Amino acid sequence: MKKKIVYVGMSADIIHNGHIELINFAKKYGTVIVGLLTDKAISSYKSFPLLNFNQRLSIIKNIKFVTKVIPQDTLDYSKNLKKLKPDYVAHGDDWKVGIQSKVRAKVIKLLKKWNGRLVEKKYTENISSTKIKNQLKKAGTLPDLRRSKLKRLLNEKKLLKVIECHNPISAMIGENSFYEKKGRRHEFDALWSSSLTDSVSRGMEDNQSVDYSVRISGVSDIFNVTTKPLIFDIDNGGKIEHLGNTIKKLENLGVSAIVMEDKVGLKRNSLFDDQKNVQQDTIKNFSKKIKKIINTRIDNNFLVVSRIESLILGKSLGDALKRAKSYCDAGTDAVLIHSKQKTPSEIVQFIKRFKKTKYSHIPVFCVPSSYPSVSEKELENLGFNVVIYANQLLRTAYLNMKKTCNAILKDGSAKKVNKKISSIKEILNLIS
Ligand code: SPV
Ligand code: MG
Numbered sequence: 001m002k003k004k005i006v007y008v009g010m011s012a013d014i015i016h017n018g019h020i021e022l023i024n025f026a027k028k029y030g031t032v033i034v035g036l037l038t039d040k041a042i043s044s045y046k047s048f049p050l051l052n053f054n055q056r057l058s059i060i061k062n063i064k065f066v067t068k069v070i071p072q073d074t075l076d077y078s079k080n081l082k083k084l085k086p087d088y089v090a091h092g093d094d095w096k097v098g099i100q101s102k103v104r105a106k107v108i109k110l111l112k113k114w115n116g117r118l119v120e121k122k123y124t125e126n127i128s129s130t131k132i133k134n135q136l137k138k139a140g141t142l143p144d145l146r147r148s149k150l151k152r153l154l155n156e157k158k159l160l161k162v163i164e165c166h167n168p169i170s171a172m173i174g175e176n177s178f179y180e181k182k183g184r185r186h187e188f189d190a191l192w193s194s195s196l197t198d199s200v201s202r203g204m205e206d207n208q209s210v211d212y213s214v215r216i217s218g219v220s221d222i223f224n225v226t227t228k229p230l231i232f233d234i235d236n237g238g239k240i241e242h243l244g245n246t247i248k249k250l251e252n253l254g255v256s257a258i259v260m261e262d263k264v265g266l267k268r269n270s271l272f273d274d275q276k277n278v279q280q281d282t283i284k285n286f287s288k289k290i291k292k293i294i295n296t297r298i299d300n301n302f303l304v305v306s307r308i309e310s311l312i313l314g315k316s317l318g319d320a321l322k323r324a325k326s327y328c329d330a331g332t333d334a335v336l337i338h339s340k341q342k343t344p345s346e347i348v349q350f351i352k353r354f355k356k357t358k359y360s361h362i363p364v365f366c367v368p369s370s371y372p373s374v375s376e377k378e379l380e381n382l383g384f385n386v387v388i389y390a391n392q393l394l395r396t397a398y399l400n401m402k403k404t405c406n407a408i409l410k411d412g413s414a415k416k417v418n419k420k421i422s423s424i425k426e427i428l429n430l431i432s
Contacts, residue, residue, distance in 0.1 A: 003030050003031045004029055004030030004031070004087040004088065005030055005031055005033060005084060005085075005086040005087050005088070006026045006027070006029045006030045006031065006032050006033070006086060006087065006088040006089070006090050006119075007033050007034075007035060007077075007080065007081065007084060007086040007088070007089045007090070008022065008023065008026050008032060008033070008034050008035065008089070008090050008091070009034075009035040009037065009072050009077055009080075009089075009091070010022075010034060010035070010036065010037065010060070011036075011037045011042050011046075011049060011056070011129065012034075012036060012056050012059065012060045013042070013049040013050055013051055013056060013129055013133075014050065014051075014129045014132045014133065014136075015059060015060075015063075016127050016128075016129065016132060017124060017127060018092070018123075018124035018127050018128065019063075020063070021121065021124050022090065022091075022092055022121055022124075023063060023064075023065050023066060024065065025090060025119075025121040026065075026088070026090035026119075027065040029087070029088045029090065029119060030087060030088065031067045031068075032065050032066050032067055032090075033067060033068045033069070033070065033084065033086065034060055034061075034066050034068070034069045034070075035069075035070055035071070035072035035077065035080045036053070036056060036057055036060055036069050036070070036071055036072060037071075037072050037073075037075070038053050038071050038072065038073045038156075039052060039053050039152070039156040040073060040156050040157070041072060041073050041074050041075055043153075043156060043157055044074070044075055044184065045075050045099055045100075045183060045184050045185055046099075046130075046185050047133070047185065047187065048149070048152075048153060048156070048157075048189070050133070050136075050145075052152060053071070057069055070084075075100070075103055076103060076106065077089065077103065077106070077107050077110070078106065078110055081107065081110050081111070081116075082110070085114045085116070086111075086116055087116055087117070088116060088117055088118070088119050089107050089111060089116065089117075089118050089119070090118075090119050090120070090121065091104070091107075091118065091119075091120055091121070092120065092121055092122075092123040092124070093120040093121065093122055093123050094123040096120075099180070099183040099184075099185075100183070102183065104118070136227075137227050140223075140224070140225075140227060141227040141254070142254070143252065143253060143254030144254070144299075145254075146223070146227065146228075146229055146230075146254040146256065147229070147251065147254045147255065147256050147299060147301055147302055148256070148299070148301035149190075149228070149229045149256060150189075150190055150229040150231070150256035150257055150301075150303060151256070151301045151303060153189050153190070153229070154334075154363055154385060154386075157189065158380050158385075159376055159379055159380040159384060159385060159386070159387060160189040160190060160385065160386045160387070161186075161187075161188050161189055161190075161376065161387055161389070162188060162189060162190045162191065162192045162231060162386060162387065162388045162389065163177075163188040163190075163191060163192060163389050163392070163393065164191075164192045164193075164194045164197055164388070164389060164390050164391050164392060164393050164394065165191045165192065165193065165197075165222060165393060166194065166197040166198055166200075166201040166218075166393065166394050167201065167218065167221070167222070168221050168222050168224065168225045168226075169430075170393040170394070170397065171191055171222040171225065171226045172225050172226060172430070173393065174188050174191055174228075174393065175188070175191065175226045175227065175228050188228070189228070189229070190228055190229040190230060190231055190256065191222070191226065191228055191229070191230040191231070192230070192231050192233065192388050192389070192390055193215065193218070193219055193222070193230055193231070193232045193233055193255075194233050194390050194391060194394075195208070195210075195215070195233045195235050195267075195269075196233075196269055196271075196390070196391055196394075197390075197391050197393070197394040198210055198215050198218060198233075200394060201394060202214075206267070206268075206269040207266060207267045207268060207269075208235055208238075208266075208267045212234075212238070212246050212249075215232075216246075216249050216250065216253065219232065219250075219253060219255065220253055223253060223254060229256035229257075230254075230255050230256060231255075231256060231257045231258070231259060231305070231388070232250055232255045232257070232258045232259070233258075233259050234246065234250075234258040234259065234260050235260075235261060235263075235267055236260060236261050236262070236263050236264060236267065236281070237258070237260045237289055237293075240288060240289055240292055243289060243292050243293060243296075244292065244296040247293055247296055247297055247302075248296070248298075250302075251297060251298055251299060251302050255302070256301070256302065256303065257302065257303035257304070257305055257333070257334075258293070258303075258304060258305065259305040259307050259336055259365070260289065260290075260293075260304065260305070260306060260307060261307040261309055261338075262280055262281045262286045262306065262307065262308060262309055262323065262327075263278055263279065263280055263281060263309050264279050264280070264281045264285075265277070265278065265279050270309060270312045270338055270340060271340050271369060271370060273340075275312060275313050275314070278313060280309055280310065280313055280315070283322070283323055283326045283327075286306070286323075286327065286330075287326060287327065287329070287330035288330075290304055290306060290327060290330040290331055290332050291330055291331060294331045303333040303334060304331075304332050304333050304334075305332065305333065305334040305335065305336050305365055306323075306324075306327040306330075306332040306334070306335050306336070307335075307336040307338055307365075308320050308323050308324055308327070308335060308336065308337055308338065309338060310323060311337070311338065311339045311340075311341075311346050311347075311350075312338050312339065312340055317346070317349055317350060317353070320337060320350055321350065321353055321354060321357075324337070324350075324354055324357075324359070325357060325359060328359040328362050332362070333362075333363070334362060334363040334364065334365060334385070334386070335354075335362060335363075335364055335365070336364070336365035336366065336367065336388075337350045337351070337354075337364060337365075337366060338366075338367055339370070339371070340369075340370045341370060341371060342370060342371060343371050343373075344366075344368065344371045344374040344378075344379075347366050347371075348382060351364055351382050351383055351384060352382070355383050360383075363385035363386065364383065364384050364385055364386075365384070365385065365386040365387075365388060366379065366384050366386070366387055366388070367387075367388045367390045368387065368389075369390055369391060400421075403420075404417050404420075404421060407420075
C-alpha cells in the first residue's frame with residue numbers, strides 16, 4: 001500500500017527539540033514532507049529569519065525522517081496543499097490561537113476536500129524559536145551578520161522601514177517596537193544614524209562639526225545594545241583621500257550602508273529653506289567617490305547609497321535623473337532622492353521616470369520629513385524600496401522633555417507629571 005503523506009510547514013530558523021519532536025510525531029502518520037517557509041513568507045508575519053532560506057534548507061533536509069523539503073512561499077498553506085494533496089498536515093497545537101489561527105482553519109477546510117486530516121501535537125513547553133531569538137538578541141550579533149542583513153532585506157521585502165536613532169536608548173526603542181495588525185507584525189527593519197539628530201542631540205549644528213570619530217563611537221554604543229542593521233548618514237563623505245579609512249571603520253563595526261550626498265563645501269542641512277551658498281558636486285567628482293568606496297570596501301554587502309540633492313537645490317527633475325543614471329553607471333548600490341517640498345509630488349515624478357530607465361532594478365530610498373502624510377502603501381506601490389523616518393525620535397524626545405520641564409516648573413512638584421512619564425520600574429526593567 002502507498003505510504004501516506006504528512007505535510008509539515010515550518011520556518012526552522014533556529015532548530016530546537018520542539019521541531020524534532022514534531023517531525024517524530026509526523027512520521028508516525030507517514031512520509032514527512034516539510035514545507036519550508038521562504039524568507040518572504042516568514043517576514044510577512046514575524047521578524048526576518050536569522051538564517052536565509054538556503055541555510056535553513058540545508059539543515060532541515062538533513063534531519064532524520066524528513067523525506068523531502070519544498071518551499072512554502074506564503075504563510076497560507078493552500079498552494080502547496082493543493083499540489084500535494086497530503087493525507088495529513090502535522091502542526092503544534094499552539095496555532096489554535098493568535099496570528100496563525102486563520103491559517104489553521106483554512107488548512108482544515110482544504111484537507112476535507114480529499115479526506116485529509118490535521119493532526120496536532122501538544123506544543124513543546126518552555127522552548128520556542130522566539131524565546132531563543134530573544135535570548136540571542138540580548139547576547140547581541142556579529143558585525144558580518146548585521147552588515148549583510150540589509151542587502152538580504154532589500155532582496156526579500158518590498159518596502160523597508162528605517163527609524164532614526166541618536167543614542168543607544170532611542171536605538172533600543174526603534175529596534176524593539178512592533179505593532180500587530182491582522183496577523184501581521186510591523187516593525188522597523190533598520191536604524192538610521194542621522195547627521196542632523198547626532199548633531200542636535202550634542203547641541204551642535206548639522207554642519208559636520210561633530211566629526212566622524214565621535215559619530216562612529218556613538219554607533220558602536222548603539223551596536224552594543226541592538227542587532228538590526230544600521231544605515232549611516234555620511235554627509236558628503238568628506239575628503240576623497242580620507243574616505244577609504246572612514247569606510248573601513250564603518251564596515252568593521254558592522255554598518256550595512258552609507259548614504260552619501262552630492263554636495264560640496266560647508267555643509268548645511270537640506271531641510272533649511274535657504275540653500276544659497278550650498279553647491280552640488282560635479283557628476284564626475286561624485287562618481288569618483290562612489291568608485292573609491294566600491295573599490296575599497298571589503299564586503300559587497302556593505303552598500304553605497306547615492307543621495308541626489310538636485311531638487312533640494314532648486315534644480316530640475318531632469319538634472320536629478322541625469323545624476324541618478326550617472327551614479328548607477330559609477331556602480332552605486334542604490335539612490336536616495338531627497339526633496340523638501342510639502343507634498344511628495346517631486347519624488348513621485350522622479351521614481352516614475354526612473355523606473356522607465358534601464359536602472360529600474362536599482363533600489364530607491366526616500367526621506368519623507370517635509371511630506372509626512374505620504375503612506376508606506378503609496379511609496380511601496382510607486383516602487384520605493386526604503387523609507388527613512390530620519391528625525392522623529394529626537395523630535396519626540398525634545399518635545400516631551402520640554403513638556404516635563406515646564407510641568408515641574410509650573411506645578412512646583414513632579415506629582416502631576418509623574419503619571420505622564422515612564423515609571424521608574426519600566427526604565428529599570430529595560431536595562432536589567
Ligand atoms: C539627516 O537625517 O541628517 C539627513 C536627512 O541627512 S535631512 O535632515 O533631511 O537632510
Ligand atoms: Mg544628514
